[in-house]
Amino acid sequence: xxxxxxxxxxxxxxxxxxxxxxxxxxxxxxxxxxxxxxxxxxxxxxxxxxxxxxxxxxxxxxxxxxxxxxxxxxxxxxxxxxxxxxxxxxxxxxxxxxxxxxxxxxxxxxxxxxxxxxxxxxxxxxxxxxxxxxxxxxxxxxxxxxxxxxxxxxxxxxxxxxxxxxxxxxxxxxxxxxxxxxxxxxxxxxxxxxxxxxxxxxxxxxxxxxxxxxxxxxxxx
Numbered sequence: 542x543x544x545x546x547x548x549x550x551x552x553x554x555x556x557x558x559x560x561x562x563x564x565x566x567x568x569x570x571x572x573x574x575x576x577x578x579x580x581x582x583x584x585x586x587x588x589x590x591x592x593x594x595x596x597x598x599x600x601x602x603x604x605x606x607x608x609x610x611x612x613x614x615x616x617x618x619x620x621x622x623x624x625x626x627x628x629x630x631x632x633x634x635x636x637x638x639x640x641x642x643x644x645x646x647x648x649x650x651x652x653x654x655x656x657x658x659x660x661x662x663x664x665x666x667x668x669x670x671x672x673x674x675x676x677x678x679x680x681x682x683x684x685x686x687x688x689x690x691x692x693x694x695x696x697x698x699x700x701x702x703x704x705x706x707x708x709x710x711x712x713x714x715x716x717x718x719x720x721x722x723x724x725x726x727x728x729x730x731x732x733x734x735x736x737x738x739x740x741x742x743x744x745x746x747x748x749x750x751x752x753x754x755x756x757x758x759x760x761x762x
Contacts, residue, residue, distance in 0.1 A: 548662070549660070549661075549662065549686055549688055549689040549692070550661040550662045550665070550684065550685075550686035550689055551563065551686075551689055552564070552742070552744070553744060554662075555681075556661075556662060556665045556666070556669070556684070557665060557666070557669035557679065558665065558668075558669055558672075558679035558680065558681055558682065559656045559661070559665050559681070559682055559683070559684035559745075560681055560682070560683060560684065560743075560744045560745035561661065561683075561684045561685065561686060561689075561744070562655075562683055562684065562685055562741055562742050562743035562744055562745075563685075563689070563690075563693075563741070563742060564690070564693060564694070564738045564739070564740070564741065564742070565739070565740050565741055565742025566739050566740050566742070567740040567741065567742050567743075570602075572602065572654075572655060572747075573599060573600065573601055573602070573607065573653070573654045573655070574599070574600050574601075574602055574654055574655045574656075574657045574685070574731065575597050575598070575599050575600075575650045575651050575654040575655070575656060575657065576597070576598045576600060576657045576658065576724045576725075576727045576728050576731070577595070577596070577597045577647075577656065577657070577658050577664050577668070577724065578595075578596050578658060578659075578664060578720045578721070578723045578724040578727070579592050579593075579594065579595050579596075579663075579664050579667050579668065579720060580592070580593050580594040580595075580627040580629060580718060580719075580720050581593060581622065581627075581667055582616070582618060582620065582621055582622035583622050584663075586666055586667050586669075586670035586671075587670070590622070590667070591614075591616035591618055591667075591671070592614050592616060592640060592667050592668070592671050593613065593614055593616065593621055593622075593627065593629045593634065594611070594612070594613050594614060594627070594629060594719075594720040595611070595612060595614055595640075595643065595647060595668075595720060596609070596610070596611035596612075596720035596721040596723075596724045597609065597610050597611075597646075597647045597650045597651070597724070598650075598721075598724045598725060598728050599650045599654060600728045600731065602731055602732060602735055603732050604728060604729050604731070604732050606725070606728060608650060609650070609721070609724075610643075610646040610647060610650060611720060611721040611724075612637065612638060612643045612646075613629065613633060613634055613637035613638075614634075614637060614638065614639065614640050614643060614671075615634040615635070615636075615637040615638065615639055616634075616639075616640070616671075617639075618631075619631060621634070626718050627718045627719075628716075628718070628719075639675070640671040640672075640674070640675050641675035641676075641677060644671075644672065644675065644677055645751075647668075648750045648751050649751060651682060651750035652748075652749050652750055652751055653747045653748065653749070654682070654747065655682070655683045655684060655685055655743065655747070656682050656683065656684035656685070657684065657685050657686075657687060657727060657731065658684075658686065658687070658727070659686070659687045659688050659703050659723075659727050660686065660688045661684055661685070661686035661687070661688070661689075662686070665684070679750065680748055680749065680750055681745050681748070682745060682747070682748055682750060683743040683744065683745040683746070683747065684745075685741060685743075687727055687730060687731065687734060688701055690734050690738070691706060691734060693738075694734060694737035694738050695709075695734070695737060697709070703723060703726055703727070703730075704717065706726075706730055707726050707729075707730065710729070710730060710733050712726055712729045712730060713725075713726075713729065714726055
C-alpha cells in the first residue's frame with residue numbers, strides 16, 4: 542500500500558482543526574464550502590511566521606460566490622517578509638486589525654461549511670497558529686485540499702500549481718499572491734475538480750465555528 546504524501550492534506554488527515562476528506566461515492570449538492578487563503582511573512586508558523594492577509598469565500602461548489610470577507614491583518618511585526626511577492630508592507634499594516642478582531646467574520650463563513658484551500662495544510666496551520674496566539678478555540682470541521690484533489694484526478698497538466706490549473710481551465714486569476722484573488726481562483730476551479738470525481742467523502746460532520754465578533758477595523762468585499 543502506497544504511503545500518502547505527508548506534504549498534502551490527504552484523506553483522513555487530521556490537522557489542528559480540519560479533518561480532511563477525499564474521493565468517494567457520495568455526491569451532495571447541498572454542501573457549501575469556505576475557500577480560505579492567507580498571505581504570510583514566511584512559510585512556517587512554528588518558526589514565528591505570521592498572517593498578513595486573510596480571505597474567506599463561501600461558495601456552493603459551482604463557482605458562485607455566496608459571501609466573502611477579506612482583510613489585511615496586523616500581527617505587530619516589523620518585517621513582512623517577501624514583500625516583492627505579496628506586496629504587503631509594514632506601512633499598509635499600520636491601521637489594519639489584529640487577527641482576533643477579524644476572525645469572527647471568518648468564523649461565520651466557516652459555519653456548516655467544508656474548509657477548502659490549495660495546499661490546505663499551509664493555510665490551516667497559519668489560522669491555527671494565529672488562533673492559538675489570540676486564545677481562540679477552534680472546532681473541528683471537514684476539509685478538502687484542492688492541490689491533493691488535482692493530483693489525484695488531473696493528469697494532463699505538467700504540475701498542479703494554482704497558476705497552472707488556472708491556465709488549464711482559463712480562469713480569471715486577478716493578482717497573484719493576493720489572498721482574495723487566489724481564493725477566488727480556487728472557487729472557480731472547484732467545480733471543475735468536482736466534475737472529475739464521482740463524489741467526495743467527508744470524515745467530519747459540518748458544525749459551528751462561530752466566535753464572538755469584535756468591532757474590527759476590517760472590510761467586507
